[in-house]
Amino acid sequence: MVKSFKVLIKIGNSTREIGVFAALVLLVIFFSITSPYFLKVNNLLNIIRQISLLGIISMGMTMVIVSGEIDLSVGAVYGAAAIVCGMIITNGGPIWLGIVSALLTGFFFGALNGVLSTYGRIPALIVTLGMMNIARGSVLVLSGARVISLSSRTVSAEGLDSFLFLGQGKIFQIPIISIIFILTVIIANIIYSKTLLGFRMRAVGGNKSAARAAGINQKFIKIAAFSLTGLLCAIGGILNLSSLANVQGTTGSGLELDVISAVIIGGTSLNGGEGTILGTFIGVLIMGVLKNGIILLGVSPFLQMLIIGIVIIAAVAIDMWSRSKSE
Amino acid sequence: MIPIIEFNHITKLFPGVNALVDVSFSVVKGEIHALVGENGAGKSTLMNILGGLYSQTTGRMKFCGKEVVINNELAAINMGIGIVYQELKLCPNLTVAENIFLGREIKEGMGKVNWKKMNVESRSAMLALNTEIAPETFVKNLSIAEQQIVEIARSITKNIKVLILDEPTSALTLKESESLFTIMKELQQKGVTIIYISHRLEEIMDLCDRVSILRDGKYQGTFVREEITLKKLVKIIAGKELIDVLGHSYRKYELNKPLLIIKNLSSPGLFKNLNFTLNKNEILGVYGVQGAGRTELLEAIFGLNNKITGYMELNGKRITNRSPSEAINNGFAMVPEDRRRVGIFPNFNIFENIIVSIGKDVSNLLGFVNNCKTLDISNKYKTELGIKMKDLFQNIQNLSGGNQQKVIISRWLATSPKIFLVDELTRGVDVGAKAEIFKILRKLRDDGLSIILVSSELTEIISESDRVLVMRNGSLVAELNGQEINKDKIIYHALCG
Numbered sequence: 001m002v003k004s005f006k007v008l009i010k011i012g013n014s015t016r017e018i019g020v021f022a023a024l025v026l027l028v029i030f031f032s033i034t035s036p037y038f039l040k041v042n043n044l045l046n047i048i049r050q051i052s053l054l055g056i057i058s059m060g061m062t063m064v065i066v067s068g069e070i071d072l073s074v075g076a077v078y079g080a081a082a083i084v085c086g087m088i089i090t091n092g093g094p095i096w097l098g099i100v101s102a103l104l105t106g107f108f109f110g111a112l113n114g115v116l117s118t119y120g121r122i123p124a125l126i127v128t129l130g131m132m133n134i135a136r137g138s139v140l141v142l143s144g145a146r147v148i149s150l151s152s153r154t155v156s157a158e159g160l161d162s163f164l165f166l167g168q169g170k171i172f173q174i175p176i177i178s179i180i181f182i183l184t185v186i187i188a189n190i191i192y193s194k195t196l197l198g199f200r201m202r203a204v205g206g207n208k209s210a211a212r213a214a215g216i217n218q219k220f221i222k223i224a225a226f227s228l229t230g231l232l233c234a235i236g237g238i239l240n241l242s243s244l245a246n247v248q249g250t251t252g253s254g255l256e257l258d259v260i261s262a263v264i265i266g267g268t269s270l271n272g273g274e275g276t277i278l279g280t281f282i283g284v285l286i287m288g289v290l291k292n293g294i295i296l297l298g299v300s301p302f303l304q305m306l307i308i309g310i311v312i313i314a315a316v317a318i319d320m321w322s323r324s325k326s327e
Numbered sequence: 328m329i330p331i332i333e334f335n336h337i338t339k340l341f342p343g344v345n346a347l348v349d350v351s352f353s354v355v356k357g358e359i360h361a362l363v364g365e366n367g368a369g370k371s372t373l374m375n376i377l378g379g380l381y382s383q384t385t386g387r388m389k390f391c392g393k394e395v396v397i398n399n400e401l402a403a404i405n406m407g408i409g410i411v412y413q414e415l416k417l418c419p420n421l422t423v424a425e426n427i428f429l430g431r432e433i434k435e436g437m438g439k440v441n442w443k444k445m446n447v448e449s450r451s452a453m454l455a456l457n458t459e460i461a462p463e464t465f466v467k468n469l470s471i472a473e474q475q476i477v478e479i480a481r482s483i484t485k486n487i488k489v490l491i492l493d494e495p496t497s498a499l500t501l502k503e504s505e506s507l508f509t510i511m512k513e514l515q516q517k518g519v520t521i522i523y524i525s526h527r528l529e530e531i532m533d534l535c536d537r538v539s540i541l542r543d544g545k546y547q548g549t550f551v552r553e554e555i556t557l558k559k560l561v562k563i564i565a566g567k568e569l570i571d572v573l574g575h576s577y578r579k580y581e582l583n584k585p586l587l588i589i590k591n592l593s594s595p596g597l598f599k600n601l602n603f604t605l606n607k608n609e610i611l612g613v614y615g616v617q618g619a620g621r622t623e624l625l626e627a628i629f630g631l632n633n634k635i636t637g638y639m640e641l642n643g644k645r646i647t648n649r650s651p652s653e654a655i656n657n658g659f660a661m662v663p664e665d666r667r668r669v670g671i672f673p674n675f676n677i678f679e680n681i682i683v684s685i686g687k688d689v690s691n692l693l694g695f696v697n698n699c700k701t702l703d704i705s706n707k708y709k710t711e712l713g714i715k716m717k718d719l720f721q722n723i724q725n726l727s728g729g730n731q732q733k734v735i736i737s738r739w740l741a742t743s744p745k746i747f748l749v750d751e752l753t754r755g756v757d758v759g760a761k762a763e764i765f766k767i768l769r770k771l772r773d774d775g776l777s778i779i780l781v782s783s784e785l786t787e788i789i790s791e792s793d794r795v796l797v798m799r800n801g802s803l804v805a806e807l808n809g810q811e812i813n814k815d816k817i818i819y820h821a822l823c824g
């Protein structure tokens with residue numbers, strides 16, 4: 001027991017997360033000094049609510065990047081899944097069908113990304129860039145660029161209230177979407193650090209040829225990572241639809257950059273092979289705190305982008321420098 | 328006897344490891360100076376300090392009588408120190424010429440690079456090294472031995488004073504080693520001092536003027552070649568008397584239980600029409616010079632080459648290994664020649680590197696890995712093969728070359744294979760550990776394992792094989808049994824049979 005516990009700690013590669021965590025703490029201290037509202041319970045709940053959807057998708061993105069690939073299509077797939085769900089429901093379909101179709105849509109796009117970039121031998125950057133446009137384009141065609149909104153007027157199916165409760169409701173003050181986010185983190189962490197799949201993702205990302213020679217089916221591993229990400233995008237999209245009660249063709253555009261930023265800030269290496277779920281979780285929190293804090297300070301949105309840009313570069317730079325020193 | 332390099336009380340500490348402790352000795356101008364010691368003794372570390380890759384924790388160095396501080400690799404090169412590192416450091420996606428001139432490209436004004444001139448000079452550098460590797464070839468298409476030669480060509484700059492070779496022959500066959508030795512002698516004639524690291528002690532006794540010995544980071548003395556015998560050298564290296572250094576096979580099995588039959592195996596441009604049988608309880612040695620197709624044969628059997636014709640029979644059943652994972656399921660395992668490219672996971676620690684191939688056996692249906700089991704397995708091999716490390720969770724890249732090799736061997740032994748394909752199994756492994764590894768292999772053979780042993784070290788082939796196949800130019804040219812397994816016969820067939 002003690003033995004295996006020790007292994008887990010080592011697998012967690014904890015030194016890296018300590019750095020990211022320290023950055024988070026510093027940010028929190030800074031904003032709580034500069035803004036009296038920051039540490040209010042309501043504000044904190046607000047932050048965790050805002051990052052939940054981003055966070056859910058980041059868990060998948062971590063696995064894709066650790067496997068040595070990248071997925072630019074997550075924002076578009078997130079939007080597409082929401083549109084599919086919304087259109088089915090508003091056209092009189094049952095809600096469960098909307099949800100299942102959305103999940104299948106996400107899974108389909110994810111798996112397709114995986115198959116094209118492994119069996120098709122097209123670099124993932126290109127496949128997912130294309131897929132981003134395909135998903136976004138087909139959604140715009142489908143929805144005709146309308147806003148699809150859910151209300152008792154447009155939806156005849158039963159259970160609309162409970163569907164909306166999923167995205168808007170709270171349990172003990174905590175938004176349900178945030179609870180789903182936390183559950184996702186826990187499950188992702190189990191998959192990533194305790195199962196063969198997670199171990200093999202790191203193997204494939206660390207040395208592709210060695211992984212093949214070691215008998216690992218790297219195509220399968222990558223397709224799994226992409227599919228999982230697609231599925232998580234769909235979950236995010238459904239929750240987004242349910243919390244806003246509407247969706248449109250442009251929903252989720254640009255989300256991929258936030259997701260990738262959170263993963264990178266969390267210490268995952270774009271070269272593949274290294275990164276942790278816990279790190280990404282902290283990275284997502286940093287993104288949330290940063291965006292929230294900047295708004296509280298009354299900084300203009302343009303300056304916001306600038307600051308976030310600096311943080312991303314600084315985070316990676318500190319990570320690289322601290323690593324080359326320890327070598 | 329003018330010293331060109333003097334090490335004074337050099338100490339190098341890594342977290343948890345004392346790689347070098349108070350090492351002092353000097354290298355005389357114009358000599359070939361061997362540096363020997365067990366895996367992890369600190370040889371590469373000392374050379375990396377000289378080459379500017381690491382800096383010593385304490386201690387001083389003198390070069391040509393002057394105290395020097397070598398801060399980076401460029402400084403070393405400018406001083407005339409060239410190093411061929413143990414781990415090859417070429418860019419696979421560049422050509423031979425581009426690699427040779429990397430960082431010191433020939434320019435013709437306005438920053439324009441003169442490729443033509445670089446190709447011409449590379450070609451003559453290659454000729455000087457007795458090879459004809461075309462300068463336009465991409466390095467990724469070269470064998471390890473050829474890459475080794477490119478590395479050497481790269482390190483021999485115009486103003487070279489000291490050439491350091493860190494285990495250059497570990498993947499070279501006799502013929503290539505010999506041409507390397509000729510080159511070393513020629514350089515020596517020109518006044519170049521050579522520091523030479525190798526675990527092949529016979530070479531050292533043939534070649535070197537003096538030999539210095541390290542053990543556990545501590546200096547054990549320097550001997551003039553005439554003063555020391557092979558036996559004494561081994562004793563100082565290991566710190567104890569080693570019996571059974573070079574194993575001897577006791578071929579007590581009747582080789583009449585065919586396990587794997589290879590029929591008409593061909594792959595365009597690599598090998599053609601190979602037919603042979605591997606028996607149960609057999610170590611089948613395969614020898615040939617570079618380019619004979621040995622590595623390619625193993626890769627084809629292991630499913631790393633899909634452009635093959637012909638077929639294999641395992642226990643009388645036809646099988647195809649279309650990928651390594653199929654091969655592993657069929658009971659095959661393979662230690663590859665190119666450790667860095669297809670062996671090591673640089674992002675993994677030692678523990679993870681050992682268990683990466685046994686996933687299915689140590690996880691349950693849901694894919695959860697049983698860490699107690701994996702830990703037991705890695706601890707077992709750590710002691711059995713004597714892997715020198717701080718702990719199992721150290722990054723593999725911080726291990727010495729020979730110890731990295733032992734990690735890879737552990738990985739494959741852990742899969743309990745039926746057929747073990749090994750390509751340069753003991754590459755960079757010290758004498759003591761080599762004896763240990765072959766003892767394990769012989770025991771596994773006695774328990775029913777069959778082994779195809781590809782090695783460029785002839786003594787290894789002769790002493791360990793129950794039967795020997797010789798390859799030349801992609802064909803099998805001879806099968807040798809019993810008394811026929813001797814140096815003369817093997818070399819004869821490998822070169823001109």
Ligand SMILES: Nc1ncnc2c1ncn2[C@@H]1O[C@H](COP(=O)(O)OP(=O)(O)OP(=O)(O)O)[C@@H](O)[C@H]1O
Binds near residue numbers: 342345371716728757
């Ligand atoms: N970067 C590093 N970080 C930590 N430890 C290191 C590092 N490099 C080397 N070591 C340790 O220093 C010791 C000496 O290693 P070195 O590579 O010099 O051995 P070596 O004599 O060249 O062995 P081999 O014959 O196997 O190549 C080893 O125990 C090794 O684990």
Ligand SMILES: [Mg+2]
Binds near residue numbers: 370
């Ligand atoms: Mg070494």
